[in-house]
Amino acid sequence: MRRLLWPLLALAALLLLNVAFTDGFLSIQIKDGHLYGSLIDILRFGAPLILVSLGMTLVIATGGIDLSVGSVVAISGALACLQISEDASVFTAVALALGLCLALGAWNGFLVAGIGIQPIIATLILMVAGRGLAQLITDGQIITVNSPAYKLIGGGYWLTLPFGILVVAAIWAVTAFLTRRLALGLVIEAVGGNPVASRLAGIDARRVTVMAYTACALCAGIAGLMISSNVSSADGNNAGLWIELDAILAVVIGGTSLTGGRFSLTGTVLGALIIQTLTTTIYSIGVPPETTLLFKALVVTTVCLLQSPAFRAKVFHRRPRPAPKAAAEEKVKVTA
Amino acid sequence: MAKRFSALVALAVGALLTTSCGGGGGTTSAGTGGGGDAITMGFSQVGAESGWRTANTKSVQDSAKNAGITLKFSDAQQKQENQIKAIRSFIQQKVDVIAFSPVVESGWDTVLMEAKNAKIPVILTDRAVDSKDTSLYKTFLGSDFVEEGKKAGQWLVQEYKDSKDPVNIVELQGTTGSAPANDRKAGFAEVIGADPKFKIVASQTGDFTRAKGKEVMEAFLKSTPDIDVLYAHNDDMGLGAIEAIEGAGKVPGKDIKIITVDAVKDGMQALADGKINFIVECSPLLGPQLMDLAKKVVKGEQVPARVVTEETTFTQEQAKQVLSSRQY
Numbered sequence: 001m002r003r004l005l006w007p008l009l010a011l012a013a014l015l016l017l018n019v020a021f022t023d024g025f026l027s028i029q030i031k032d033g034h035l036y037g038s039l040i041d042i043l044r045f046g047a048p049l050i051l052v053s054l055g056m057t058l059v060i061a062t063g064g065i066d067l068s069v070g071s072v073v074a075i076s077g078a079l080a081c082l083q084i085s086e087d088a089s090v091f092t093a094v095a096l097a098l099g100l101c102l103a104l105g106a107w108n109g110f111l112v113a114g115i116g117i118q119p120i121i122a123t124l125i126l127m128v129a130g131r132g133l134a135q136l137i138t139d140g141q142i143i144t145v146n147s148p149a150y151k152l153i154g155g156g157y158w159l160t161l162p163f164g165i166l167v168v169a170a171i172w173a174v175t176a177f178l179t180r181r182l183a184l185g186l187v188i189e190a191v192g193g194n195p196v197a198s199r200l201a202g203i204d205a206r207r208v209t210v211m212a213y214t215a216c217a218l219c220a221g222i223a224g225l226m227i228s229s230n231v232s233s234a235d236g237n238n239a240g241l242w243i244e245l246d247a248i249l250a251v252v253i254g255g256t257s258l259t260g261g262r263f264s265l266t267g268t269v270l271g272a273l274i275i276q277t278l279t280t281t282i283y284s285i286g287v288p289p290e291t292t293l294l295f296k297a298l299v300v301t302t303v304c305l306l307q308s309p310a311f312r313a314k315v316f317h318r319r320p321r322p323a324p325k326a327a328a329e330e331k332v333k334v335t336a
Numbered sequence: 337m338a339k340r341f342s343a344l345v346a347l348a349v350g351a352l353l354t355t356s357c358g359g360g361g362g363t364t365s366a367g368t369g370g371g372g373d374a375i376t377m378g379f380s381q382v383g384a385e386s387g388w389r390t391a392n393t394k395s396v397q398d399s400a401k402n403a404g405i406t407l408k409f410s411d412a413q414q415k416q417e418n419q420i421k422a423i424r425s426f427i428q429q430k431v432d433v434i435a436f437s438p439v440v441e442s443g444w445d446t447v448l449m450e451a452k453n454a455k456i457p458v459i460l461t462d463r464a465v466d467s468k469d470t471s472l473y474k475t476f477l478g479s480d481f482v483e484e485g486k487k488a489g490q491w492l493v494q495e496y497k498d499s500k501d502p503v504n505i506v507e508l509q510g511t512t513g514s515a516p517a518n519d520r521k522a523g524f525a526e527v528i529g530a531d532p533k534f535k536i537v538a539s540q541t542g543d544f545t546r547a548k549g550k551e552v553m554e555a556f557l558k559s560t561p562d563i564d565v566l567y568a569h570n571d572d573m574g575l576g577a578i579e580a581i582e583g584a585g586k587v588p589g590k591d592i593k594i595i596t597v598d599a600v601k602d603g604m605q606a607l608a609d610g611k612i613n614f615i616v617e618c619s620p621l622l623g624p625q626l627m628d629l630a631k632k633v634v635k636g637e638q639v640p641a642r643v644v645t646e647e648t649t650f651t652q653e654q655a656k657q658v659l660s661s662r663q664y
Contacts, residue, residue: 022559031585038558045551140384142546142572144602155579231546231576233602238545282540283555289512289541 003255007270010253010303014277021285034157038280044230046276047164048073048154048223052243053250053272054168054175054265055219058212060251063192063260064112064119066213068104069220069247071130073240076101076221077228078137081145090149098221104130105217109210123213127244134236144233154226164226171219176265185263188212192260246275253303274303375634376406378426380436382463383414387600391664392437392462392620399623405630416440420447427454433630437462441515448472457633461626463515470641474633477626477643479618481516485523487616487649488567488595492528495593495613500533503564506556507539508549508577510569516618517541520569520597537563542573549576557584568596571603571615578611589613599650601662607655615655617647620664 018025018038028037052069059066076097083093104126111122148156156163179185190198191205199205220240228234252258253274254267278299281287287295305311377400381393393409400407408431410422416439426434427450434456438444444465449472451458458473465473496503505528510517521539528534537560542549549572556563557580566581568574574596578588588594588611596603599617606612622645632639650658 025558036584038555041554041558045554135384140390141387142602155583227547231550231579233546233575235545235547235572238543239547279551280555283552284559286538286540286559289509289539292512292541 003264004267004270006307007253007255007267007274007303010306011270011274011277014274014281014299018277018281018284025284030160034160034162038284040162042273042276042280043165044162045280046273047162047168048226048240049243049246049250049276050168050269050272051171051219051223051226052240053247053254053268054172055216056244056247057251057254057256057263057265057268058175058179058188059119059216060248060256060258061188061192061260061263062209062212063195064209064212065248065258066108066123066216067120067244068108068123068126068130069216069223070240070243071127071134072101072104072217072220073224073227073243074134074234074236074238075104075130075137076224077239078134078143078234078236080150080225081143081228081234082137084145084147084150085143090147093150094153094225097225098218101217101221101224102214105214106210108217109213112213113206113209131236134239136236138234138236140236142233142235146232150229151232152229154229155232164230167222167226171222172265172269175215179265189261189263192263247272249300250275253300253307255307374404374406375433375630376408376429376431377630378408378410378422378429378431378434380410380412380419380422380426380434382412382419382437382439384411387664388598388618388620392622394663395621395623396435396461396626397623399627403624403627403631405627412439414439416443423447423451427451427456430454431456432634433457433459435459435461435626435630438465441466445469445472459626459629459633461622462620475629475639475641475643477622477629478645479647480644481519481618482523482526483644484597484616484618484647485520485525486527487523488520488597488614489524489527491614491616491649492534492565492567492595493531496533502533502535504535504537504560504562505565505567506553506560506563507536508542508552508566508568508573509539510541510544510573512541516597517544517569524567542568542576544570544572546572546576549573550580551576553577553580554583557581557586563592566592566594568594571596571598571600571606571612574612575602575606578606599662600664604650604655604659604662607650607652608659610652613652615650617649619645619647 025038028035028039030036056066056069079100080093080097083096084090108123108126111117112119152163154164158166179188187203187208190203191208195205224240227239250271251268253271254264256263256267278296282292282295379396382389384390384393397407397409408426408429412419412422419436419439423434423436424447434451438460441464445467448458448467452472460473460476462478464476507521509521538556540552542552549568553576566574566577568577574594578594581588581592586592594612595614596612597616597618599615603612603615607615625643625645629639629643
């Protein structure tokens, strides 16, 4: 739990900054039968990023990385909107889009685990080609759809809450159950920690890897549906552009190591919320667009430095906790 | 084994990429343009990144056919090196005139000098180059983004001419640093700056996309409760913002007046529906003007160094009339 302390503090600090600058930042009203306020916005616009980051966590835990999620986001939204604009039912459209995403994820997994291409290269192929595929589906245009049912996924409300965040909560719960209550999480960490040793221990490392990439693409696909549904249109060029970088950042802020192994789903969710809060902060306190990126970079650097035990020890003159012992404690917790 | 296979995959992907760039070259063997014959034009397009660009391509292709000009079309897929390759191949094919929309502003001197030495005139369309040597091209045909910003500002000044109250404006800028964003912002600010009652209370980039436009507008609505006018640098950001405004329980076009730039189909529809109040056109249909200029340049006539695309503005009533005839 102590690992999550610093991300939590960073999130709290960002929220406080907003409270200081914007009147009524924390106020939540009921408007048209649903909750309305800045905090709800952060959840609603953050939902796709949380989802993509959750998938990315699994891939990074196996020691890989998935650069293609942004393109998968675009493809999924494009295919769903194309189907709906051709009078297919929303259910068919969503099923087709997610089916394609599963296939794309399996393709990534095949390249990485089956053929043995380095993950960064293997997924780079789909990152570049996938953007083209999305443009092919939309014919280079923005497809606008008018479907209240489709609108629900990313822009609608259910039980006064944004529907998207409910979907995210459900997927988070399922993933947490599968990886923390069943042995799957341990298997993933084993593959990420040492694929050869885990194979010798009888784990089918290839299958685990393919599953991680497929789950990641599925998450990205659902996020793509949310993003396109929120604005009732599919934009093959811009939907999900650079979301892979935000997702990787969220995973890292959440305390998952890029070298694979140990991972934290809660940390990732916190990381994604920090990034989305940061974005909202920039809009509401009025950081000029020219300095937006610098502002983001400063905040992210600060958060990352605060998380580094070595840095904290230097600045606060405290000895870092003995690392090997801490790692051992973690391992015990995981098996329990 | 694994290594060899991955190399093979990489090779296959590479081959796919290169073959898809070459389309359009070498399809015509006739018409190398002797005196008085049909003119051959080499046109290198940026890519097909938006509906605007697709309409632009179609306009050039259609008007070339109508004007009896043989068109060699090449799509650069947003890459400068593809565009330079295309221009070199046009020079080798000895076309009569080269037209292109530069992907980026800089780095054109060498290849344009080659065209000049081959005595092939060059026309820039839609986007400019920052070369100091203006003899490298005959003319630049495209929109005047500053003028577009000014037109938006003039409508606003006219709309509020009887009002003494302060007018709170929020602005959704295009991609930070891009020419249309810089110029549309500057032109607008220049016109409204004359009257202190106009105040831009918040201004952020929406990256020219609907999703960002909606997200930024949501934040504006909460941080600045009193918004009278929204000025968006393109239709798409405006369309996203409309959803945010509706979500906040306000009526777009009435509670918050909306001005956008571009006049793409979805934007015109929203204008006709009363959700947008005023659109400044940024027309991609510069094909006919381009063909006229090409004919003049090939004949050796003098043309102005800067030609502005014929563009107009639309109010809600005008939008209802022209909506059915919009091509893009």
